Amino acid sequence: MILITRPQLEAEELKAKLLDNKIDVHCDSLIFFRHDDAWADHQNMLDVNSVCLFTSIQAALSIEKKYSLNDYLENVRVVCVGERVSNYLKSKSVSNIINVFRDSDQLIAEFDFNNFRQNSLIYFCGNNYNFDLVERIKLANIKCKPIVVYSVNTVEELSIETQEMIEKNNIHSVALYSQFSAKIFMDLLQKANLSDSFRNRKIFCLSKNIAMNVKSRNFKNIIISPSPNEVSMINVIKKSLLV
Numbered sequence: 001m002i003l004i005t006r007p008q009l010e011a012e013e014l015k016a017k018l019l020d021n022k023i024d025v026h027c028d029s030l031i032f033f034r035h036d037d038a039w040a041d042h043q044n045m046l047d048v049n050s051v052c053l054f055t056s057i058q059a060a061l062s063i064e065k066k067y068s069l070n071d072y073l074e075n076v077r078v079v080c081v082g083e084r085v086s087n088y089l090k091s092k093s094v095s096n097i098i099n100v101f102r103d104s105d106q107l108i109a110e111f112d113f114n115n116f117r118q119n120s121l122i123y124f125c126g127n128n129y130n131f132d133l134v135e136r137i138k139l140a141n142i143k144c145k146p147i148v149v150y151s152v153n154t155v156e157e158l159s160i161e162t163q164e165m166i167e168k169n170n171i172h173s174v175a176l177y178s179q180f181s182a183k184i185f186m187d188l189l190q191k192a193n194l195s196d197s198f199r200n201r202k203i204f205c206l207s208k209n210i211a212m213n214v215k216s217r218n219f220k221n222i223i224i225s226p227s228p229n230e231v232s233m234i235n236v237i238k239k240s241l242l243v
Contacts, residue, residue: 002204002237003162003174005030005185014175021238026107026171028162030184033058033126034151037066046076051119053144053242055081055104055133057088059124069094074160080109083229103207103228104133113140120145127151128180137140158188166194175237182210186217202240203224214217 001024004011011027018025035058046052052073053058063072069092078097080086083201086100101107121137121144123129129146137144158166165171176182182205189195195217202221205211207228214222225241 001027001171001173002166002241003028003171005174006032007033007176010177014234016233017230018035018237021242023235023237023241026162026165028159030155030158030188031152031181033156034153035062035065035149036151037062037211039147040066040220046072046122046151048075049119050076051079051098051116051121052076053079053081053123054085054089055123056126057085058126058150059150060085060088060092063124064092067133069090076122079107079111102131104136107133108136108140113142116142122147124149154184155188158192158194163192163194166197167193169197171201171205173232173237174198175204175206175243176210176214177206177233179210179213182213185221186214204237204240 002018004025004027006029008015008029009028015025015027019112060069061068069089072092073096076096078094080089080097080100081104082102083100089097099111101110102126109125119142121142123132123134123144123146125146125148127148129148134144134146162171174185176185186195189198199219200221203214203219203225204223205214205224206225208224211222223236225236
């Protein structure tokens with residue numbers, strides 16, 4: 001059985017896909033979101049020189065609580081990191097997406113910064129936004145302003161059910177989708193005195209950076225998705241568990 005620690009909506013979507021592949025799943029969402037439209041009181045409507053950056057569907061959901069996404073983003077250009085947020089924006093009739101990158105590294109490597117020196121890059125994000133990405137964009141001489149439109153909150157401990165399942169060896173692996181969630185999971189394992197119990201179980205990581213964080217906690221049985229997307233992650237889980 002594999003443990004899914006993603007936020008509830010994403011966890012349920014991933015659970016359904018894994019169950020379709022005959023993989024047993026237990027969900028324990030360690031992260032949840034709070035949407036607050038207070039940001040809108042301090043954020044003027046965007047203008048034609050704005051380029052909006054989305055790396056999370058939660059940012060789109062937060063804006064949608066205040067505005068129609070199609071109307072709010074009508075006069076700007078949009079850049080997305082990840083197909084999930086891109087697909088969500090498209091489903092809301094946002095048609096002016098100029099780039100979709102698989103991850104922040106590809107954005108830095110392939111975005112045409114030269115054509116956007118005069119533009120303001122607005123990064124809609126959560127309170128735990130990718131500070132390193134902002135700094136790398138600024139190094140390319142592009143103005144980048146993070147606008148925090150939601151907050152990321154965490155549970156204080158693994159559920160009692162999850163702890164008991166780990167103790168009884170009913171959970172044999174975990175899927176980790178971000179460096180933040182990996183840190184939370186490792187911290188909560190330690191808090192529950194279960195780190196040693198989980199030491200040799202399989203840890204699936206969406207990216208090398210996540211894997212590096214896990215490895216730094218002395219976990220060795222780490223399996224990295226070849227590409228940082230859900231299709232690749234599911235395929236590597238299937239290959240490893242369906243043997």
